Amino acid sequence: MTAEPLKRFSRDDGPQARPGAPAEPDPDTARLVLRTVRESDLPELRRLDQEVFGEVAYPAFLLRQLFDMYAEHFLVLDDGTGRLRGYVLAGTSALRADSWILGLGVAHDRRRHGLGRELMVAILDRLRRSGIEEVRLTVEPGNRAALLLYRSLGFRPEGPDGGLRRDYFGPGMDRRILRLDLAARAAAPQG
Template structure:
C-alpha cells in the first residue's frame, strides 16, 4: 500500500499536525419502503435536512397514509440516512417529487441520485408521464442533481416562481418527461 505525504492527503491541516484525518467508514445503506414505525425518525431526518421548511409531523403522517408506496428511505441499520417522497394525481399522468433529502454526514456519496433514480423508475412503472418538483433557487447541489437527472425548467421564466411557498419563498419548478 502506497503512503502519501501529508500535504497530498486532502487534509489541509495534515502538514501542520503530521496526521492525516480519515473519516470513519460509513455504514452501508439499504433502500426500503417506509413503515409507520419509521415516522419519528423520518421526521428527525426531514428537520435535519430542511430545517424551518421541514414537514410538520402530522403532515408526514398524512403523506405516509396517502403515498406509502412512493415513500422510500435509506436505512443504515441505526438511523435513516435519506428519503424520497413522490405524490401522484388521479388520472393526469403527472407526479411530483415532494421531498428528497440526505443526511448531512452522507452527502456526496450518490445517495440522492440513487433515491431519484428509484423513484423515477417507480413513477414510470405507475404510468406517470411527467414528473415535477420544486427546489430552493439557491440550492446549487440539489439543482445540479436534478438537472443531471434530466429535469429542466417547467416554465418560460426559467422555472422561477416567486413567492411560491409564500412571501419571499421563491422556488424553481423543474419538470421531466418520462
C-alpha cells in the same frame, strides 16, 4: 403496507461513476438499505426531515398523512441501526398520470456519496413503472446541489425565466419549477 427492500443501484457502474473514483464503495454507505417506508419509521423520518430541512420541515401530522397517501412512492435509506440517512417522497395523481417530488433529503454526514442520485433514480424508476408520465418539483433558486442533480437526471425548467416563480410558497419564498417527461424518456434511448 409492507416495507419492500429495493435493488441498490451500484455506484461502480451508475451515472455518478467517475474516472479516478475509489474502486471500493464507502463501507458506511454500502451498508444502507433502500426500501419503502414503514409506519414505524415515522418518528425517525421526522427527525431526519428536521435535520435536513430545519424550520421548513414537514409537521408531524402532515408527514403522517403523506405516508398514508403515498407510502408506495416514499423511499428511505436505512443504515440498520435504527437511523434513516435519506428519503425521497413523490405524490402522485393517478387520474392525471403525474407526480410531484415532495421531499428529497440526505443526512449531512452522508452527502456527496451518490445517495441523493440513488434515491432519485429509484423513485423515477418506480414512478415510470406505475404509469406516471410527468414529474415536477420545486427547488430554491440558490440550491445549486439540487439543481445540478435534477438537471443531470433530465429535469428542465417549466415555463419562462428558468422556471422561476416569485413568492411561490409565500412572500420572499421564490422557487423554480422543474419538469421531467418520463414518457418521452422511456421512449428515447439514454446515453
